[in-house]
Amino acid sequence: MTGEIDPPYLRIAAEIRRRIADGELAPGDRVPSTRRIAREWGVALATATRALAKLSQEGVVQARPRAGTVVAPRDPAPERVRPRAAGSERTRPRAAGPDRELTRERIVRAAIEIADAEGLDALSMRGVAARLGVATMSPYRYVDGKDELILLMADAAYAEGTYPDDPPQGWRARLELGARTMWALYRRHPWLAQISSLSRPLPLGGLAGHAEWALATLDARGLGPDRAFELHLLLYTFVHGLAVNLERGAQAEAATGLTDDQWMDSQQAAFEAIVASGRYPVFTRTLTFFADGYDLDLDALFEVGLAALLDGFATLPGLS
Structure with a gap:
């Protein structure tokens, strides 16, 4: 001792x-x-x-x-180890631990x-x-440090999303695939949406690959560079803006110790005061919808928003 x-x-x-x-x-x-x-x-x-x-x-x-x-x-019971014959060579692979x-x-x-x-x-x-x-x-x-590490992480994460050599037919199907590919990445790595903004884009090859997919789709329809870029930004901002909530919810729960349902319960009195004021009749009627139980489903909201956004795109010259 x-x-x-x-x-x-x-x-x-x-x-x-x-x-x-x-x-x-x-x-x-x-x-x-x-x-x-x-x-x-x-x-x-x-x-x-x-x-x-x-x-x-x-x-x-x-x-x-x-x-x-x-x-x-729990690991299953280990297999019985057979004794090696005298003079035989070791065949066990080198351990893949921290000494690699x-x-x-x-x-x-x-x-x-x-x-x-x-x-x-x-x-x-x-x-x-x-x-x-x-x-x-x-x-x-x-x-060099955490800032560089985060950029390397983001580049690697964005690069996980790839596109087929034989793309689907039609601009809408291609843009849908691009949006769903990005959404899947944010779902897999919720922190990814926290590290960039529209006004300060990240100069990452992994992210540029997704822009290339959308811009090439729009360019093929004969849209000018300015209009193609604006539509790409609208689509990207929709996916990114919704994905920001994936990590924020987890951050809020970690900081407060409250689940989303528990937090809503803690705000009940404040919402009741808003309803009692009588100043927001439509909002009040809408709240009755929640009384029957409503679970916010970001995946479902993504699909509704994506369809609405692309429906709007379809009215534009070159896409209609």
Whole structure:
């Protein structure tokens, strides 16, 4: 016994491991997020990230986009290991752990996994290093800092959306495919819509590929560059503007600890005061629609909005 005390991240990992072993957390259950760990144990987010990274490296937990970090499925009983014949060569592959060569691609992928599971606010260079099991300063050999890392993440995420060499027939089908491809990317990476604005576009090849698809579709109809660009911006802004709400909802829940339903319940008195004022009769009638139960479905709203927008496009010269 040396009397040494384990560092905080190991103590946190041990406690979560105990909860799993005791059945308090079952496979598929969400384990405490980095924000919750930081609050519960009074540690920095980087320490919380390092604790989850330790459990992830052990295979105890796994990150799932927007579900957070969950208890990993239990492995089946290992197969019996057959003894090797004398003189035979080792055939077991080299372990693919943190001792693999560090690359920019691995750093970017680890950062995306953190942002997908915990949100962009939880991302830090220290947290990425902890997830990869490398020294804190190691990622800086490949990435200048968090700002550059976020751009690399965005470029890689946008590049995941590809288009067929044999495109569908008709401008509408092509624009629908482009919009749905972008929406699927934002669904997969909700943080992606948080890092750009219409007035400050990101100079990324991955994003330019989506613009190329839309602009080429409109250009083929003989629209001038200015009109084609405006229609592309309208379509992009619709998808991007709706997608912004994907991450904001998660951020608000993390900050307040309230689900959307709980937050709405907490605002009940304020809405009732608006209704009681009598100044908003149509709004009041509309609220009765919610009384029967209404779940905001962003995917359904996306489809309604996309159809309405393209219906409007269809009235324009060159597309009608």
